[in-house]
Amino acid sequence: MHRTEMTPRPAWRDRLDAVGFSFYDLESEGGRPYWNESAAYVFTLPEIELIEAATAELFARCMDAVEHVVRQGRFEEFGIPGRYHELVRASWDDDDPTVYGRFDLAYDGAGTVSLLEFNADTPTSLVETAAAQWQWLDERRRDGSLPAEADQFNGLHELLVEQWTHIRSARWGLAPGARLHLASLHDSGDGALIVEDFDTVAYMAETAAAAGFDPKLIFMEDVRWSMDRQLFLDGSDEPIRHIFKLYPWEWMITEQFGGFLPVSRGATQWVEPAWKLLLSNKQLLVVLWELFPEHPNLLPAFATPDALSGRPFVSKPRLGREGANVSVHDASGTAVLAADGPYGSEGFVHQALADFAPIPGKTAVIGSWIVGETPAGIDLRETSGPITGDLAEFVPHYIASGSVSSGSISSGSISSEETS
Structure with a gap:
């Protein structure tokens, strides 16, 4: 794994617009x-x-x-209120279907992948x-910037x-x-559309449509419970029988309609399912280490930092997002770096500091998807x-040497326009 410099495509913004990706100019480090x-990252x-x-094993x-x-x-331990325990248990026991998830992984460049x-x-x-x-790879191969055999x-x-077809x-x-x-x-209270979430859901709707569904895009602000009909309805009073939501379960159970989630089982099917409350919470890291100590893909993780005494570690809020309220500690336990944010009242977990590949000036986190x-x-x-x-x-990213082996890695095959 290494990082290589590339020349951006001419009119790359127009090309990204063509596949329904519009938030490419969100500000990142240094205003870039x-x-x-x-x-590009090369593997x-x-x-x-x-x-x-590692991804299959971790799942x-x-x-x-x-x-x-x-x-x-x-x-x-996961902070789930008592009235939702049976909802989570029933969702798991009934094998409510999942579509996807993403592991954040550290790779040390020498054979160790850590969750x-x-x-x-x-x-x-x-x-x-x-x-x-994928569009980037396809066009870079065609214009000669990457070898024709480069894969992803x-x-x-x-x-x-395929998964949406199976679920349907x-x-x-x-x-x-x-x-x-x-x-x-729709928004965080300022009235401005959360474009990243909207584009993500619009793309998911395309995959669902290809699987035979008739998708309808709505906003969570429009979801309500009808006391008369004993159903969840959308803003047009249409019953919500099957729904994909880009909205966390830990937020849903605090909504005004949250108390009706247990009684709606059978009437409304939610994706992702309620049992994901146990996986989207970083308390999972503690349970994993307890069950599988010394597992090669796990980092030591505990509910208190004492067990990590003498080694660098990271403290993470159980329900934090995008690095908010994360702090990095040296071997003495002193915080050497901390990020601000709104999380932490739910408690923290403490995880040994991971080793990353030696990329000069960069920390590269791998998001590894499971469908x-x-x-x-x-x-x-x-x-x-x-x-x-x-x-x-x-x-x-791209794979430098050879094509992906058939029957193992799944390589992409959509054209640059098929998701527009």
């Missing part, structure tokens, strides 16, 4: 655009296979952890991973369509043309410091 194609095929295997261990927490009734956290409920970076960086670990689009037909028993609501938060139970591709976000926050830049 969020999308950075002036560089060998064995490195990609290592990441793929399996996460499923073991959920089973353990549900059977042992350890919901309080930083699991964005299991509302992962973003979807459209830029599945569509934008990126089967995200095809696998999403095999899991929900729905005929083609069935309605699927897809919801995101259903299948590793689906990766993305890279980089910062100049050890905390990956909301100013991290997205940098595309």
